[in-house]
Amino acid sequence: MLGFILKRLLIIIPMALLVVSVTWALIRIAPGSFYSNEKTLPPAIEANIKRKYGLDKPWYQQYFLMISNVVRGDFGDSLKYQGESVNDIIKRHLPYSATIGALAYLVALMVGLSAGIVASIRQNSGFDYGSMATAMLGLSVPNFVLGPILVLVFALGVYWLPPARWGGMTNLILPVLTLAAIYMAYIARLTRAGMLEVMRSDYIRTARAKGLSETSVLLRHGIRGGLIPVVSYTGPALAGLLAGTVVVEKVFAIPGLGNIFIQSVLNRDEPLTLGIVAFLSILIMVFNLIVDISYGILDPRIRYD
């Protein structure tokens, strides 16, 4: 088990470097650069700037310089936000995105799991059909449509909640709901399907035959197995949360990392883009590893070698 974790941790480093390299190559192959948007500079100044950022060297030297900086965790200064290091910018904007993302996944888990479990216990009941149809609706409405509609109703319609911006707890409700909706729907469907399958399996019959109460069969044996599809969905969900926060930050005017990322790409702010890409890929891969480890805890049949 320890060997498995170590091996996977070691793979993360070259993979993150691969993602960074691909991103770097894409930025460099495309025509134009950060400076092409500005007015034309005098040649002497342009040469100075190029020398400062090492742009006068051949591309492979620039590549190795970039990789060696990335390995040391030093992404340099942002081109757009003069004098601010990429690491500082990430540190400043991450908390907003992380708060919204974590809360959204938590809400999605709580609502999705309970809806899915109840729907599976009362299969083919009104609640089952109702919640699954709602879930399908949740899967079909894009979050950039849901967000403005929620704002229209709850902020501009009945004035219960603030429409946008970062602030107190009430400012969090609408962004978190907007982001959580699609995961809520997916988790409810996964839980229901997983529970339906598990509750028909042999070990559940054994548990019932032992004379355990139905509650304890469900809570101690059923949920553990029924949760596995939900756990394996966590990986893709994280990648999706990332995209989702970009939308939510834009709709609700929240100064999170997602918006900074999009802006950095559009500005051709190469150090900032590379820094955020490296940071987020490592984050996602570490979470994927945690997901894989938690399989083993949930399902004793899974062994790692």
Added chain:
Amino acid sequence: MAEELRQIKGTSLWRDAWKRLLKNRLSVIGLILLVFMIIAVTIGPFIILKTTGFTADYVPSQVEEGGLVNSFPPSFQHPMGTDEAGRDLLARVLQGGRISLLVGIISTIVSLIVGVSYGAIAGYFGGRIDNIMMRIVDVFYAIPYILIVIVLLSVFGGPNAPDFITALSEKIGGAGNQGMSQIFLLFFALGLVSWLTMARVVRGQVLSLKNEEFVLAARASGVSTFGIIFRHLVPNVLGPVIVYATLTVPSVMLTEAFLSFLGLGVQAPYASWGSLAADGIKNISIFPWQLIFPSVTMALTLFSLNFLGDGLRDALDPQTRKF
């Protein structure tokens, strides 16, 4: 004789699945809605042009240049109202539907071609080749694609499109303009993102099929490896492939809408449901119909695709788990 037997068996399998699909009421509703939507976006713009004379780009003459408000609520003349510039929203939604569905379907076809060939080759050869090929898929799986797609679309967007994309779009799409090459870039980017799961599904199926007698018979009668894979194995894995493809279309369409919302997807002069909804959001509290009609149309389409995919999964391979 053998050919005939296989033919009969083949149709009965599909007919069986069709019967099972028809029993699922929600899937049938999804199928009907979807067929209606495809017909509407195909011939709808022509009908509007014939009856009222509106097109997606036409600004009616009663809208004055520099007037205060050009966006009118739904009326008999404009069933979905008009947009900011006074253009008929129904015509735009139908035109946008063409692009949205096209992006969804073509990107899925790209992912089908790549994923099915990749998975079938890995599964059929097995052993070390399979091991290496699937390890590569594992590596790709861990990459947060959305980051790379965003970078790809924004640095190569608009005038910076790679030469082969521009050439391709001029060849197929006719008049070469930036909007069209952006759409082709989308096909490419979204297709490349969604082939991984398809490759895994196909590989697993081929792995279990390749030791069957019909493969042995084909090999004995001298069919080439290529022929065995694509003539004998691939048609036998069509069931799961169709199911998965039906579920890929809505997810690709959602991604396209997301990218269009960020301004990286479909760009003017073209519009998609995603970009129309994104335009509508700007004026949501004053002209809500600009958001409501494009997004409800898109949600309905995704809704029917999801239900149809669910029903197809139940009908075509009853053994897989229902998500």
